[in-house]
Amino acid sequence: MNNTLKTLASVAVLASTTQLAHAHAGFKDQITEGTVKTWNAVNIGHGCASNATPEGGVAFQKDVIAISTIFPNPSNINDVTFRASKGTVAKAGEEATIANLAAHIVGATDTVASTIAINPVTSGGTMFANTIAIYDEKNKVRGFQGWSGSSPFNGPALLQSTLKFDPATGTNTTVGLAPFGISGIQFKPDSCAKKLVIRVAVADWCLKGTKNNADDARVDVWIGKTTPKFNDQDVMPNATDAIYWPGLTVNRDLVKNPLPGTKGFDGAKIAVNNGIIDRTQPGWEVSAATATAPAVTSTKVSCTDETDYDTVYIEPNANDIDKYLPISTAKFPNGANGAVYWPSK
Numbered sequence: 001m002n003n004t005l006k007t008l009a010s011v012a013v014l015a016s017t018t019q020l021a022h023a024h025a026g027f028k029d030q031i032t033e034g035t036v037k038t039w040n041a042v043n044i045g046h047g048c049a050s051n052a053t054p055e056g057g058v059a060f061q062k063d064v065i066a067i068s069t070i071f072p073n074p075s076n077i078n079d080v081t082f083r084a085s086k087g088t089v090a091k092a093g094e095e096a097t098i099a100n101l102a103a104h105i106v107g108a109t110d111t112v113a114s115t116i117a118i119n120p121v122t123s124g125g126t127m128f129a130n131t132i133a134i135y136d137e138k139n140k141v142r143g144f145q146g147w148s149g150s151s152p153f154n155g156p157a158l159l160q161s162t163l164k165f166d167p168a169t170g171t172n173t174t175v176g177l178a179p180f181g182i183s184g185i186q187f188k189p190d191s192c193a194k195k196l197v198i199r200v201a202v203a204d205w206c207l208k209g210t211k212n213n214a215d216d217a218r219v220d221v222w223i224g225k226t227t228p229k230f231n232d233q234d235v236m237p238n239a240t241d242a243i244y245w246p247g248l249t250v251n252r253d254l255v256k257n258p259l260p261g262t263k264g265f266d267g268a269k270i271a272v273n274n275g276i277i278d279r280t281q282p283g284w285e286v287s288a289a290t291a292t293a294p295a296v297t298s299t300k301v302s303c304t305d306e307t308d309y310d311t312v313y314i315e316p317n318a319n320d321i322d323k324y325l326p327i328s329t330a331k332f333p334n335g336a337n338g339a340v341y342w343p344s345k
Contacts, residue, residue: 025202025222028177030249033257035184037119040248041177042069044158048206048217048235062206062217063157066147066341067127067178068134070201070324072314073116075138079320080113084193084309092245093224095313104193104312106186114314116198119181120144127178129155132333134324142324143200146178151337187252192259192303192310194252199224199245199315201325205341213342222246227318229326229343245315260300 028041047061072080083095101108107115118141122131128146130153136142148155158176187193207218221236224245230236237244252259303310326344328335 025204025220025246027246027248030251031182032251033186033253035186037181037183039179039181041179042067042202042246044176044178044204048204048220064176064204064206065149065157065208066145066205066327066336068145068203068325068327069143070134070316070321071116071118071143072198072200072316073114073118073140073142074320075136075140077111077113079317081315081317083313083315085311086306086309101312101314104188104191105196106188115183115185117183118143121179127158127176129153130332130336132335144180145327145336147327147336147339152332185250187257189257190260190300192308193312194254194259195311196250197311197313198248198250199313200248201316201321202246203325205327208339208341210340210345218342223321224315225318227322229322259303
């Protein structure tokens with residue numbers, strides 16, 4: 001276990017930290033494009049309450065006893081939605097829809113949704129005593145689920161309501177962290193995108209059992225839309241509010257991989273280099289002819305067109321969410337040992 005992961009694991013059960021700017025589920029860090037796996041964590045900023053109570057407010061909230069996450073890394077490209085924007089977008093979900101990320105992300109094609117690979121931390125100081133990876137039909141890890149309780153391993157609830165309220169600020173400041181690893185992601189030199197936002201479906205459960213299926217405090221569901229199963233807007237951001245997705249941001253390295261038409265572009269070299277634009281940057285070679293490492297090359301000269309998007313998005317669709325986000329009722333180690341969490345019946 002590397003030092004970063006040890007740090008995450010040590011605070012995964014309960015961590016007192018500065019107040020979140022946004023109390024919804026999110027991610028510990030933004031990441032920068034690259035080729036190596038990095039460690040991150042899902043943030044949980046508060047327990048469950050009805051939408052009548054402001055998120056992260058002073059009212060009593062129930063402890064988070066389980067979590068489920070689904071990343072948009074399916075084996076079937078039809079199980080995700082791709083979006084893109086340029087400039088400011090008024091509301092999440094209103095970005096333009098695009099066919100795929102093939103023009104923007106290395107490894108993405110018209111049949112491969114993404115190269116995202118997830119490694120949940122299932123032992124060694126994880127957030128909950130019981131954590132399992134969620135696999136699709138092709139044995140690909142799609143996310144993870146974790147829960148507290150006595151079966152099969154004993155562990156506390158993540159957030160204790162009596163400890164969350166800070167009278168000095170009038171807010172709840174305790175944050176839980178669910179650690180995971182994510183593979184490196186790279187932007188194509190021809191792309192004008194500066195960010196990839198990976199939208200992840202997250203659910204924080206606070207009650208289990210079918211008798212609680214009508215209780216607004218049973219779960220907080222963080223997805224940008226309702227689905228056939230997750231269709232109760234009393235447990236997710238209201239339709240009248242801004243649509244909310246937990247988004248993991250991958251930032252382009254603008255020094256090593258600058259945008260077309262920016263620093264590093266030398267128009268005079270195009271004619272003598274077979275039409276390839278050289279981008280001279282420390283650590284990145286000038287051309288393939290002299291390279292000791294792959295050249296950063298592009299045939300695109302600038303980012304001026306309306307469809308030269310600066311941000312691209314990938315998100316799971318409704319069918320994917322309904323298939324993998326519910327807490328599994330299978331016996332451990334494939335599920336929560338028979339425990340039922342809404343929307344399971």
